[in-house]
Amino acid sequence: xxxxxxxxxxxxxxxxxxxALVTGSEAEAWAxxxxxxxxxxxxxxxxxxARVMERAATEGWxxxxxxxxxxxxxxxxxxxxxxxxxxxxxxxxxxxxxxDLTLTGGAGLPVDELRRETEAHGQWFPQDxxxxxxxxxxxxxxxxxxxxxRGGFGRPRDQLLxxxxxxxxxxxxxxxxxxxxxxxxYDLVRLLVGSRGTLGVVAGASIRLFPLPERDVxxxxxxxxxxxxxxxxxxxxxxxxxxxxxxxLSPLPGGDAESGAAVxxxxxxxxxxxxxxxxxxxxxxxxxxxxxxxxGASGDLHRSLEDEGGxxxxxxxxxxxxxRLAELLGxxxxxxxxxxxxxxxxxxxxxxxxxxxxxxDLAGIPSEPAGWAGPLSEARERLRTEGGGLxxxxxxxxxxxxxxxxxxSEVRRRLSEGLKRVFDPAGVLVPGRRIS
Amino acid sequence: MTDALxxxxxxRLRGIVGGDGVITEPxxxxxxxxxxxxxxxxxxxxAVFPRDTGETAEVxxxxxxxxxxxxxxxxxxxxxxxxxxxxxxxLVGTARMSRIxxxxxxxxxxxxxxxxxxxxxxxxxxxxxxxYVPDPxxxxxxxxxxxxxxxxxxxxxxxxxxxxxxxxxxxxxxxxGEVAELGGRGREWEGYDLVGLFVGSEGCFxxxxxxxxxxxxxxRGVRTLLAIFDTLEDAGTAVSEIMARGLLPAALEIIDGxxxxxxxxxxxxxxxxxxxxxxxxxxxxxxxxxxDADAGEASRCCREAGAREIRRARDEEDRQALxxxxxxxxxxxxxxxxxxxxxxxxxxxxxxxxxxxxISEIGREYDLNxxxxxxxxxxxxxxxxxxxxxxxxxxxxxxxxxKEIMAACVEAGGTITGExxxxxxxxxxxxxxxxxxxxxxxxxVRRVFDPYGGCNPGKVLxxxxxxxADAVRRRGTPR
Numbered sequence: 031x032x033x034x035x036x037x038x039x040x041x042x043x044x045x046x047x048x049x050a051l052v053t054g055s056e057a058e059a060w061a062x063x064x065x066x067x068x069x070x071x072x073x074x075x076x077x078x079x080a081r082v083m084e085r086a087a088t089e090g091w092x093x094x095x096x097x098x099x100x101x102x103x104x105x106x107x108x109x110x111x112x113x114x115x116x117x118x119x120x121x122x123x124x125x126x127x128x129x130d131l132t133l134t135g136g137a138g139l140p141v142d143e144l145r146r147e148t149e150a151h152g153q154w155f156p157q158d159x160x161x162x163x164x165x166x167x168x169x170x171x172x173x174x175x176x177x178x179x180r181g182g183f184g185r186p187r188d189q190l191l192x193x194x195x196x197x198x199x200x201x202x203x204x205x206x207x208x209x210x211x212x213x214x215x216y217d218l219v220r221l222l223v224g225s226r227g228t229l230g231v232v233a234g235a236s237i238r239l240f241p242l243p244e245r246d247v248x249x250x251x252x253x254x255x256x257x258x259x260x261x262x263x264x265x266x267x268x269x270x271x272x273x274x275x276x277x278x279l280s281p282l283p284g285g286d287a288e289s290g291a292a293v294x295x296x297x298x299x300x301x302x303x304x305x306x307x308x309x310x311x312x313x314x315x316x317x318x319x320x321x322x323x324x325x326g327a328s329g330d331l332h333r334s335l336e337d338e339g340g341x342x343x344x345x346x347x348x349x350x351x352x353x354r355l356a357e358l359l360g361x362x363x364x365x366x367x368x369x370x371x372x373x374x375x376x377x378x379x380x381x382x383x384x385x386x387x388x389x390x391d392l393a394g395i396p397s398e399p400a401g402w403a404g405p406l407s408e409a410r411e412r413l414r415t416e417g418g419g420l421x422x423x424x425x426x427x428x429x430x431x432x433x434x435x436x437x438x439s440e441v442r443r444r445l446s447e448g449l450k451r452v453f454d455p456a457g458v459l460v461p462g463r464r465i466s
Numbered sequence: 467m468t469d470a471l472x473x474x475x476x477x478r479l480r481g482i483v484g485g486d487g488v489i490t491e492p493x494x495x496x497x498x499x500x501x502x503x504x505x506x507x508x509x510x511x512x513a514v515f516p517r518d519t520g521e522t523a524e525v526x527x528x529x530x531x532x533x534x535x536x537x538x539x540x541x542x543x544x545x546x547x548x549x550x551x552x553x554x555x556x557l558v559g560t561a562r563m564s565r566i567x568x569x570x571x572x573x574x575x576x577x578x579x580x581x582x583x584x585x586x587x588x589x590x591x592x593x594x595x596x597x598y599v600p601d602p603x604x605x606x607x608x609x610x611x612x613x614x615x616x617x618x619x620x621x622x623x624x625x626x627x628x629x630x631x632x633x634x635x636x637x638x639x640x641x642x643g644e645v646a647e648l649g650g651r652g653r654e655w656e657g658y659d660l661v662g663l664f665v666g667s668e669g670c671f672x673x674x675x676x677x678x679x680x681x682x683x684x685x686r687g688v689r690t691l692l693a694i695f696d697t698l699e700d701a702g703t704a705v706s707e708i709m710a711r712g713l714l715p716a717a718l719e720i721i722d723g724x725x726x727x728x729x730x731x732x733x734x735x736x737x738x739x740x741x742x743x744x745x746x747x748x749x750x751x752x753x754x755x756x757x758d759a760d761a762g763e764a765s766r767c768c769r770e771a772g773a774r775e776i777r778r779a780r781d782e783e784d785r786q787a788l789x790x791x792x793x794x795x796x797x798x799x800x801x802x803x804x805x806x807x808x809x810x811x812x813x814x815x816x817x818x819x820x821x822x823x824x825i826s827e828i829g830r831e832y833d834l835n836x837x838x839x840x841x842x843x844x845x846x847x848x849x850x851x852x853x854x855x856x857x858x859x860x861x862x863x864x865x866x867x868x869k870e871i872m873a874a875c876v877e878a879g880g881t882i883t884g885e886x887x888x889x890x891x892x893x894x895x896x897x898x899x900x901x902x903x904x905x906x907x908x909x910x911v912r913r914v915f916d917p918y919g920g921c922n923p924g925k926v927l928x929x930x931x932x933x934x935a936d937a938v939r940r941r942g943t944p945r
Contacts, residue, residue, distance in 0.1 A: 129816040188631045201903045209812040211846045211884035213617045216908045220662025241712030306755035349652030353572040421655030441646045448914030452934045
């Protein structure tokens with residue numbers, strides 16, 4: 031039985047502690063897209079979480095795992111939903127020995143708390159995915175999204191050392207470890223990072239830290255249109271030194287459609303090294319930057335950029351090899367125009383100049399999803415034939431269903447379905463969500 | 467010794483790869499009986515060398531249809547017995563897939579076949595001001611395909627990360643002969659991270675036949691220091707101090723006294739003082755500016771930790787000389803004992819001094835000759851045991867000591883392998899770090915890729931681990 035009462039009763043017999051179980055109108059706050067859960071469970075330990083999942087598998091409850099809830103509908107809403115299981119009571123730093131430059135924390139550890147804690151020891155976790163400061167460590171793992179710093183530090187997958195994960199049927203897995211080099215066994219950590227709750231509920235993670243950079247400088251090159259910055263962008267992306275992040279922003283954080291675009295090269299490191307790198311970047315462009323932001327301002331700019339990310343009602347990723355930036359911007363222009371014609375509004379676009387990935391955030395839910403599906407499918411086809419792709423990170427369920435899976439390879443689908451069965455044999459974790 | 471392959475199967479394989487691509491004569495197969503871990507030997511029934519993805523797929527399919535297991539092999543430099551042809555397997559070697567298919571400097575990437583030698587790739591992209599970062603010590607011999615299978619590291623991974631960070635896409639032949647395209651730059655959101663899962667799967671999930679990698683600009687400057695210490699502990703203290711000051715060296719390598727003496731007594735003599743307790747190689751790279759300051763600060767750390775001498779490379783020739791003792795360590799040890807067990811484990815950095823003490827105690831308890839060479843910045847240890855396997859009593863002590871060393875590393879919060887892989891060698895240690903549920907999930911994942919169990923059998927997981935789906939069924943309906 032999956033009635034609201036049956037679900038609530040079942041959970042009540044497992045969960046301990048005040049406010050561990052939420053039902054009724056309060057549960058509505060945890061709706062995932064158009065799906066509203068019967069109950070929200072906040073298990074207080076990994077064991078409790080495991081029992082919740084074991085029960086869910088037996089009863090066939092559809093579960094969506096949640097951290098802070100900031101990317102809850104990322105990857106699309108589920109086909110059905112009974113329980114949202116959060117990790118908010120699995121927070122806290124468990125092991126932090128600064129000399130090891132590693133940290134182990136519960137999935138519910140807020141990213142901003144993680145940052146405060148590590149900064150107090152002159153260290154940081156150099157990952158800045160969209161909206162990170164609003165989220166949790168577990169959310170960062172499950173979404174797996176890189177931010178601008180991928181250029182200098184890689185993606186979250188590259189700095190995660192080990193996980194505690196509860197499978198769809200309540201098994202507790204602990205792949206990886208907490209040391210910085212580890213090749214023991216198959217790399218389940220990388221498989222789970224970015225799997226968006228479809229393979230398991232992340233309960234904890236060990237991460238690699240780095241020394242905080244002594245200096246943080248951003249070089250800005252401005253223009254009224256993003257298209258006018260293609261040449262500067264390419265020169266910076268092929269310079270003989272790499273910036274920690276290199277982005278084309280349109281508009282700059284806090285700006286609007288009229289405020290123009292900018293290329294921002296962020297350089298981190300020791301003082302002399304940063305100055306020299308900036309000069310080399312400017313020499314590659316052939317002229318000095320329009321503006322140079324020092325430590326405080328550079329940090330602020332990137333915090334705002336991170337904060338504005340992840341707020342779109344629709345979030346897309348478009349990519350082409352980095353050298354084809356002009357075409358990439360062209361495809362984004364056409365797509366954006368078509369989506370805006372059908373009720374959308376472009377909020378911002380951000381291009382990772384090293385990766386060739388363009389993030390397009392929009393507001394406005396289309397009244398008729400079919401009006402979006404055509405342009406999206408067309409853009410995806412075009413990008414794919416030219417060596418890139420298009421990904422739908424967040425969109426109304428109707429749009430997800432309309433444009434279908436990005437992946438048409440039969441063999442990859444077979445592998446993915448096989449993996450899903452290993453981790454979620456009862457198929458209760460985010461039913462219907464495709465990772466695409 | 468298993469039977470020879472049937473004539474029709476050999477003919478079929480020759481039909482796919484050509485007559486010179488199949489070796490069946492036992493005398494010629496001898497070179498393939500082991501990899502870099504020579505303690506294990508197994509003659510393969512045959513060795514087959516396809517030239518591209520299509521041929522590899524046909525070979526794998528033919529072997530599967532005949533019920534013959536496949537063991538992939540690159541250069542055979544692996545140190546965990548990962549390319550050992552157990553279970554009557556046929557080796558599928560990548561030696562004839564050694565072409566760099568595309569160098570794309572504008573997009574800083576390259577696409578290559580798996581048999582390309584690691585150092586050759588960096589040499590090929592050097593004219594474009596680029597390099598391929600992961601640099602295992604065997605880089606002049608090992609292949610990129612082997613690096614993918616093992617998720618190889620190397621001295622410079624301290625600053626830059628290991629193989630999996632640089633592999634962006636793969637064409638793989640799955641164990642049933644099917645071809646799959648995994649990942650590819652700009653397609654990272656398309657499905658699960660199958661590239662990340664495949665890298666480091668030790669040949670159990672199939673054979674990578676094309677590999678797409680990221681390249682980085684060459685560092686503009688480099689500073690290399692060699693610090694000499696009276697004791698290993700002092701060198702360890704210097705390492706902790708360097709890391710604690712927020713310096714991020716490109717490499718931080720310790721060579722202990724026993725290793726120094728082995729090197730100095732060999733043809734590889736590098737001019738390290740033979741009465742030293744340890745030598746520490748420190749390297750910084752990046753833009754020129756700031757490197758001298760970093761090197762100066764690291765020197766101060768060494769001096770405060772009791773270094774009696776600090777040498778600084780003045781040019782590339784000097785730099786190679788300082789590195790020589792580190793790079794030739796394994797070769798030199800071969801000279802002083804018939805056999806060398808190269809161990810590999812990682813511990814949390816702060817546990818290095820305690821673990822090193824424990825390892826030397828274990829060496830004394832078992833009366834064994836131990837020598838340490840390691841990536842100190844990563845906490846990645848290589849305690850090496852020198853022995854003679856013709857002495858069965860000594861071999862027993864080697865095995866017992868190995869096991870204790872692994873247990874000590876795990877107890878300190880570490881792991882059983884940092885970069886050499888599990889292979890056949892460390893399967894039994896897997897239970898030291900993983901519980902049944904995690905091992906069963908790994909076995910379940912393996913079965914998704916290889917439902918027939920014919921791809922590199924007898925590696926990575928202990929034989930009695932059941933795949934997760936079976937384990938779930940066995941438990942019946944959950945309560």
